[in-house]
Structure formats: structure tokens, C-alpha cells
Amino acid sequence: MRISQRAQAVAPFYAMEFGKHAAAMEAKGHHVVRLNLGEPDFGAPPAVLEAIREVMDGRPMTYTAALGLPALREAIARFYLDRHGVEVDPARVVVTAGASAALVLSTAALVDPGDEVLIADPSYPCNRQIVESFGARVTLVPAGAESRYQLDAASVRSYWTDRTRGIMVATPSNPTGTSVPAAELAAICDLARERDAWRIVDEIYLDLSDHDDQGRPPRSALSLDPDAVVVNSFSKYFGMTGWRLGWCVVPEPLVPAMERLAQNYFLCASAPAQHAALACFTPESLAVCEARRVEFGRRRALVLDGLARIGLPVPVPPDGAFYVYFDVSRTGLTSWQFCERALQEAHVALTPGRDFGAHTAQTHVRLSYAASTDDLREGIARLGKFVAALT
Numbered sequence: 394m395r396i397s398q399r400a401q402a403v404a405p406f407y408a409m410e411f412g413k414h415a416a417a418m419e420a421k422g423h424h425v426v427r428l429n430l431g432e433p434d435f436g437a438p439p440a441v442l443e444a445i446r447e448v449m450d451g452r453p454m455t456y457t458a459a460l461g462l463p464a465l466r467e468a469i470a471r472f473y474l475d476r477h478g479v480e481v482d483p484a485r486v487v488v489t490a491g492a493s494a495a496l497v498l499s500t501a502a503l504v505d506p507g508d509e510v511l512i513a514d515p516s517y518p519c520n521r522q523i524v525e526s527f528g529a530r531v532t533l534v535p536a537g538a539e540s541r542y543q544l545d546a547a548s549v550r551s552y553w554t555d556r557t558r559g560i561m562v563a564t565p566s567n568p569t570g571t572s573v574p575a576a577e578l579a580a581i582c583d584l585a586r587e588r589d590a591w592r593i594v595d596e597i598y599l600d601l602s603d604h605d606d607q608g609r610p611p612r613s614a615l616s617l618d619p620d621a622v623v624v625n626s627f628s629k630y631f632g633m634t635g636w637r638l639g640w641c642v643v644p645e646p647l648v649p650a651m652e653r654l655a656q657n658y659f660l661c662a663s664a665p666a667q668h669a670a671l672a673c674f675t676p677e678s679l680a681v682c683e684a685r686r687v688e689f690g691r692r693r694a695l696v697l698d699g700l701a702r703i704g705l706p707v708p709v710p711p712d713g714a715f716y717v718y719f720d721v722s723r724t725g726l727t728s729w730q731f732c733e734r735a736l737q738e739a740h741v742a743l744t745p746g747r748d749f750g751a752h753t754a755q756t757h758v759r760l761s762y763a764a765s766t767d768d769l770r771e772g773i774a775r776l777g778k779f780v781a782a783l784t
Contacts, residue, residue, distance in 0.1 A: 403522055408744040408759075411732060415742040426764070426772035429742040431567060431715060433632040433763045435685050437669075438678040441633070445669035454664045459655040460648075461488025461640070462667045468674045469640055476600065477613040485642050487651050490662045492597045492626035492639035496523050498658065499622045499641055502650045503591045504529045508558035513544045514750030515718070515757070517567045520595065524561065532557075535752040538708035542569040542718065542753075546580035553588070560585050563595035564614070565602055568749045568759035569718040570693075570711020572602060575612050582618035592621040597639070598714035600630040601686050611713070620644045627666075629714075630682055631673050636666045689715050692762045692769055699773035700760075703780050715763045718746075720756055724783050727755045739779040741772045 408429050415425040436442075448454075460466065466486040473481045489495040496519075504510065506528030512521050514533035521531040534552045536542045544562055562581065564573040573581070582592050594614035602611045614621050626639035639662075643651055655661070672678055693710075696717050700707055705719045721731045728745040735741045746757040762769055 399526055402525075404518070406518055407748040411736065411742050411744060414736060418736070418740065423740050425736070425740045425742055426768050426775060427742045428760045428762070428764055428768070428772050429744045431629070431761045431763050432634045433629065433685070433715070434765045434768075435632045437631065437633045437636065438673065438681040440672040440675055440678045440681075441631070441669050444672040445665060448665050448668045457488075457661045457664050457667055459652050459659075459661050461486065461662060462671075465667050465671055466640075468671055469642075472674055473613060473615065473642070476610055477616060479613055479615045481615065481642055482645070485645055485648060487641050487643060487648070487655065488662050488667060489639045489641065489655070490659050491628065491637040492595070492624050492641075493519065493523075494637075494659055494662070495624045495626075495639045495641035496520060496593070496595070498651055498654050499593055499624065499643070500524055500527050500529075501654050501658070502643075502647055503559060503593070503622070505558075507556070509554060509556040511544070511549060511552055511557060511560045513542070513562070513566070514752040515542055515566075515568055515746065516561075516749060517563055517595070518748050518750075520561055520563070529558075530556070533750050533752070537752070541571040541573070541709050542566065543571060543573045543577075544581060545573075545577050546584055549581055549584055553584075557588070557590060559591040559593065561593045561595070562614075563597075565598040565711070565713025567598070567714055568716050568744070568746075568757075569709065570598075570714040570716040571709050572611065572713045575617060578614060579617040582614070582621055586618065586620065592618060593624065594618075594621050595624045597624065597626040597629050599625070600682070601689060601715065602713035603690070615642060622647070627670055627673065630686070631670075631678075632682075632685065633666075633670070633673075636663070636670075638662055638666045638670055689762065692766060693717070695766065695769055696760065696762045696773065699769075699777070703773070703777040704784075705776070705780065715761060717760045717762060718753075718757050719760065721758055722756045724780060726783070728753075728758045729755075731758055735776060735779055738782075739775040741775050741779070
């Protein structure tokens with residue numbers, strides 16, 4: 394059988410690969426502390442679980458419209474107004490099979506072969522794999538601690554060429570947990586808009602971000618750039634990773650193309666998940682999710698304190714996504730060696746920087762603090778003994 398060049402060129406998602414190795418160790422009777430995946434341990438809010446039980450009562454579950462249930466699109470639009478003060482026409486909301494499908498559809502609608510797309514290095518690996526699958530050339534822009542491991546307007550301007558057709562920004566970011574300051578994000582979007590380039594802003598961790606001193610949540614990119622394509626998900630803030638449900642908000646002229654693509658690629662997102670997700674936007678569910686956001690802040694403090702004690706520096710503390718990106722240079726190991734040995738010797742699963750680009754591939758490791766507090770304490774304790782043995 395002939396395998397396509399596209400499939401052969403796709404690199405593994407190493408966070409998942411380390412998860413496979415961890416599962417193999419667990420099958421042999423070892424207890425592995427899994428800090429490699431961004432999967433909240435809470436699960437869906439109770440009202441959503443009750444809603445899915447009601448929906449799965451034997452009634453027919455037919456396809457929804459390709460763009461999603463009208464009621465869910467309206468609920469998402471109200472969420473932007475209530476939470477972020479942004480008016481969104483529900484007609485611009487596209488419900489998708491996870492944020493990954495939103496990225497696939499958006500990229501398919503915007504990218505032509507040969508286009509150049511700017512993405513930060515480090516960044517979520519699947520974003521660039523999706524872009525390259527549609528024939529575009531990804532230019533990874535090195536982003537260090539001085540820019541919070543994020544794109545800034547100066548770096549975008551520096552790497553821009555006459556082939557650049559768009560930029561992809563994730564704020565807050567996976568793997569670093571850091572966000573782009575609002576003024577900087579506005580400057581990036583302004584620069585791209587002036588050059589007639591599209592902007593995709595991945596905001597799937599936005600509602601997990603820290604609030605300001607007045608208790609206000611962070612601004613959506615839509616408040617800075619109404620014509621950006623903004624991607625979000627039910628996986629992180631709402632804890633519904635396995636439900637595979639997400640959405641994007643797109644400019645009005647893009648809606649017909651998104652609908653045609655959705656009809657052909659996916660038909661629609663899961664109908665039961667869509668019906669149940671309506672319960673995400675009740676006051677009860679939102680209060681649960683806010684309490685969990687605060688709990689993630691406590692877990693972050695626990696992890697940052699623990700890593701500092703065992704000599705693993707975090708150059709930029711996260712302020713949004715539940716990840717810590719720490720530097721292992723002082724251990725004398727590459728990030729890959731560190732993760733391999735931490736798994737084999739300490740039974741702690743982490744993700745090496747190789748997943749996220751080239752700039753920090755050898756020096757940095759991602760830890761997810763979406764795990765339980767008990768697992769985080771145990772994982773830090775095991776890493777402490779592992780690091781002490783190295784020195």
C-alpha cells in the first residue's frame with residue numbers, strides 16, 4: 394500500500410506518545426503520575442452530565458445543521474457578550490467536532506498551497522501540522538522568555554515576507570501557559586490586517602486565564618479585531634475533553650465557505666454533545682467552572698513552588714493555560730532525555746520541548762497541572778528525587 398507523502402511527513406504528537414509509554418508501564422503494574430496531557434481531572438459540570446443522561450433516553454439522534462444547533466450558537470454568542478462584553482452575531486458561530494475541527498475548517502477556508510503562515514516557536518504542534526496539510530509553508534518565529542514565548546509585533550514584522558498570507562496566535566498558549574498582552578495582540582492583528590492577511594487566534598484556554606485586579610476576565614481577540622477567526626472549545630474551561638466539541642467565530646463573508654466545508658468534512662458535530670452543552674451556560678455550570686478556574690490557580694502555585702524547590706526554573710510563570718514550561722538545562726540532559734528518564738526512573742510522564750518547535754526543543758519541558766492535587770504533589774516529589782540523583 395502506498396502511503397501519502399503528507400501522512401509520512403506528519404511528526405508524532407509526542408505528548409500522546411509518552412502517554413502510550415506510560416500506559417504500557419501501568420499495564421505492567423507501575424503507578425505513573427501523568428502530567429503530560431492537558432486534560433482537566435474534573436470532567437464536565439454536573440448539569441451537563443445530567444443533560445446528556447436526559448438526551449440519551451432513546452430518542453432519535455439525527456444530524457444537526459452543519460454549523461451547529463441554533464440554540465447552542467445563540468448560547469455561545471451570549472457567552473461572549475456576558476463574559477467578554479463582545480457582541481457576536483450567532484450566525485457567525487460555527488460549532489465543530491472539537492477545536493481541532495475548527496482549526497481544520499478555518500485553515501481549509503483560508504489557506505492555499507504555497508502560502509506562508511507565521512506561528513510562534515514554541516507552539517501547539519497540531520496547528521502547524523494542520524496548516525502544512527493544506528500545502529502552506531509554516532515559518533516558525535523563535536519566541537523566548539523576553540516575549541513570554543509568544544509572537545510580538547516586532548517579530549512578526551521581522552519575519553514577514555511577500556508570501557505571508559496569515560498568522561496563527563494561541564493566547565494563552567500551549568505549551569507555555571502564557572498569554573499575549575492585549576495591546577501587543579492588537580498590534581499584531583493590526584499589522585496583519587494592514588497587509589491583507591488573515592488572523593486565526595486560538596483562545597481555547599482564554600476563560601481559564603487570571604482575572605485582573607478588578608476581577609474582570611481577559612479580553613477576547615474579538616474585542617481587538619472583530620474580523621479575526623477565533624477558535625474555542627468545550628474541552629478546557631468546561632472540562633469536556635472527550636466530548637469533542639468546539640466552536641469558532643468567523644467573519645460573516647467566511648460563513649458560507651465554512652458551512653460547505655463542514656458539510657463535506659464532518660456533516661456536523663456530535664448531536665448528543667451539542668444538546669448537552671447547552672447546560673454549560675447555566676449560572677450553575679458557570680459557577681462550577683469558575684470555582685475550578687480558581688482551583689487551577691492553587692495548583693499552579695503548588696507546582697511553581699515545587700519546581701523552584703527542586704531546581705527546575707520556570708522562566709515565565711503561566712497566567713492562563715494549565716501548563717508550566719520549565720528549563721532543564723542545568724540537569725545536563727536534553728529535554729527528551731529528561732522526559733525519557735523521568736518516565737522510566739521516576740514514573741512521571743511529561744512532554745519534551747521537541748513537540749513544540751525547534752527553538753526550545755532541547756532545553757524545555759512541559760508539565761500539565763490539570764492533574765489532581767494529590768498527583769501533582771506526588772509528581773513533584775518524585776521529580777525532586779530524580780533531579781537530586783542526577784546531581
